[in-house]
Amino acid sequence: MDASQAISQYWSHANRNLVAKIISEFHYEGAFEIGETSDSNLCAARIGNAQYHFQGRKQIWGSYRIDADSLVRVCEEQNKTAVEANLLLADLKLHLSMSDHRVAEHVEDMNATLYSDCLMMAENAKRTASDMCSMSLIEQQAGIAGHPKFAFNKGRRGWGVSDLEHYAPEFSGHFQLVWLAIRRTSLQVGIANNLNWNHDLVASMLSPSEMVLFENKLAADSLAPEDYLLIPVHPWQWENKLAMAYIKEISDKTLVYLGGAGKQVSPQLSIRTLSVIDDSSGIPAFDIKLPLTIMNTSCYRGIPSRYIQAGPYASSWIKQKCETDAELQQLGTQALEEPASAYLASTAYSQLQDAPYRFHELLGVIWRESAESKLEQGDRAYLMALLFEMDSHGQPMVLELIKQSGLTATLWLEKLFTAVVVPYYHLLVKYGISLIAHGQNVTVVCRDGIPERILLKDFQGDMRLVQTDIPELDALPDIVKQVTTRLPEELIIHDLQTGHFVTVLRFLSPLLEKIEVTELEFYSVLARTIRQYQGRHPELASRYEALNLFKPQILKLGLNLSKFRHDTDNSSDRMLPDMDLYMDNPLYFSER
Template structure:
């Protein structure tokens, strides 16, 4: 390994170790005393600061590992290895051997991906001009999950070919699946033939039809090439042999994966649909299949939400966009789907969801980027600094506009309709106007992340799943938690830290502007006083749901369902005591 490559590896490894210690301490998995962790025969010391919500920020170059030397003296050295730290901490964390090994594999995969990204990083100025579909491959992943690129199931070659940071276009393979085994569903305005025809075009459509004796007796759907090779050709070998599944061939368009890996954006024909496909890999805590209830319900949920959306004056005025999941194909395994207790990774292997594209929603001279972009850092500095500079606005003004664009529609959805989405950095996109200021947001990933209040809400009308429940019902404090965990903790808190580190905006001002948005909504909508009291976004504390502890607690045993994340106490809320600052954008 060259000295430059080794230096890059050491830097990325040191940063991952600092993130590991930071998050484990934030989640109270480890409890340092005077910035020191005693792990039996080994101890670690580090420099750290505390952020909002009880979070820790460990300085990457400050970590040292101390062990007892053979002569009884302590031996201390600079520590950069997250794998060694996890092994050292395993007993204190109460981890068994299989959990240690599984998490080490995820850490190692994440580190390798981080190094690949560092070695192919482009200047910050170039990222500003990237189309949103091509920017995705430069973003560094979940800010709180340490092993955020675990991807267990991918080989090294697979990662080089199919991971977002590979930035390599791929073509989807189309399958024909016998009706009865497969089922198409779409919104009322879409037929099966219109979706397939739109996605393939006349030439590919005709070529594929020529391979089938009776094309109408099959449902057609795209499949990820990795899934075809690793799952379909093995798990579905009988159906391939007897003609119930036919491999038609590659589609005509190039796609790029988003940060979620399994969602593909068409870069040949940007007006065609995005496609969400199952991948039988373990990544960010769960296997990335698509549950049957999601494919079946997606168009129905989209149609229901569209009805609310298009009638809503506030969402219309805010310009908030909804990328509907407009069509789907469900393929049930003929044996496993009806057998009890089958781990979900084996029953979610075939199917797809087609989602509206983003580009047609943009007005002239507007730009869009995934919300996660505000947390991205480059050797020249954070991307958010360049976004602010490009607009010509002061940092406080730009951030105030960002908070307005994010919070107003999300607060309205939650309190007017009793609906919450999962507003993390992948699921929201920010649209900037011609002047470069954040103006509005785009919401996606609906059916798997929509929750509604257990309290009936007249404004949302009858839910579309009254016969077969797919929309989780949650009490107000739990409904609130999606906004708290995904947006406040998952995006805004690390953004506040980043702005402080670069002297763009101090945390008190940041949280005061955030509180100002909540107070403005409260003052503007006194009719929701009871609901606002129940969500209590300015309460002294919130419930803690530790994402990293979830994986360590579950281990790597196959499970029939995705279990919920257990709560582990309370965390302080920075919005509780801060003096609000009025938003710069009027309501």
């Protein structure tokens, strides 16, 4: 089915799903109220001058699970209209008193999201939940709908249709990287474990003949190959950004364009991280993370220089803790080390410190161990985000995994929370280190459908330290401490509470009601798992109170309203979430 056919066939369905998501998430963030009639499942929301009626049910976190097919939009004249995202966006414009100028950029994101949603629906119609359980990690990237909270989660602002088809994960495309030679003395480089950049890293992507060809190109230009490092860049980034932004560096041979070469890569869900897909030598050792100056969800997807030199030391330190800490050893937790990274500043933009941040994040690379390199025979790895995906028959993937495991739902959840939540919580309370555990950052390794362990990743920018000095942090390299954000306990706990409980488990828990596990029971299992961990480590009791997961109410972080108000194109800083509201904590009430 081509794009025009998919859009025609799935347009109404995609719009209804998106409208349901927007109403649910904007209500959750406090943009408007949802009223319930005497029939508790019949709900209504007034947005602008329109009234939306639907079947829905309030969930334990306060958000609504809406039946998209039941949605009806009634305008002021009591006329029913089409249920379409563009009409809802116009209603929100009026409701939130937004200018046409500000809304226009969100129209672009909305259309791009609907475009990809229609094509994904056409493709996913062929798959069952059982098929999804059999997908490789690379195949999973194409089947995940995207960020569950952001309304327009596939905006990719700056890309056209051809770019999407070549570089977006839902199209399952593959391509070669472009290679540059960059003078060593001009680069910021971070490298750990005595790795050799060209021989250990670049050689995993380029053949010996390609490396010789590049060396000969440099020599033919009267340049010494040993003075340069070979740096991969995304072909879109080179064509659309780097070839112009680094024209001075090209002129003085700081940067030499070498051309496309190497193994084929395929985009992961984050778009800028790429998996090697044609490694004939065996399992690929590394994934590669590259900047893409496109706006997607909340920010431009560049790579900042701040963490480049510290990142390899941070990931090496966490990997060492996973291998030596008794609790993490018992849990089987592993880290996907990021052993090397590099960054080149643009001479022109580096003089403009207050320029929009995207101009300071144009050219860099992070090498990361591949998840596949950590798997043993019989293992199957899943992105946590895949668990709440559903097939075209409405069967959630998580229920298929539970079925395959042969365990009761409660026991399966205990296994999941022990494998996933406990390691993140332990790193925080024991070592003062927080990693943001959203759905695409958490890789769950299962065997026969049973969660066994997780693979940690993303240590550059998605890692924070507790503000309080604790002795366990003394051994963390100073280079890491100098660049890593430190937060007080009451805020850093949100990397787990909001980053995982709200952003992942909030969407997972309602799905188990299909097999008669209520949301309260779901969070009772989570609470019990955390309490069991605390019982194993009484020596950390004082920290449990400071990093309290069981308060009656917790801060609610809002993303969509913040994005709607943020000057996304001209800001020198990334968007920050709204933190104005509180909500009831299911963990607290699960123990009452």
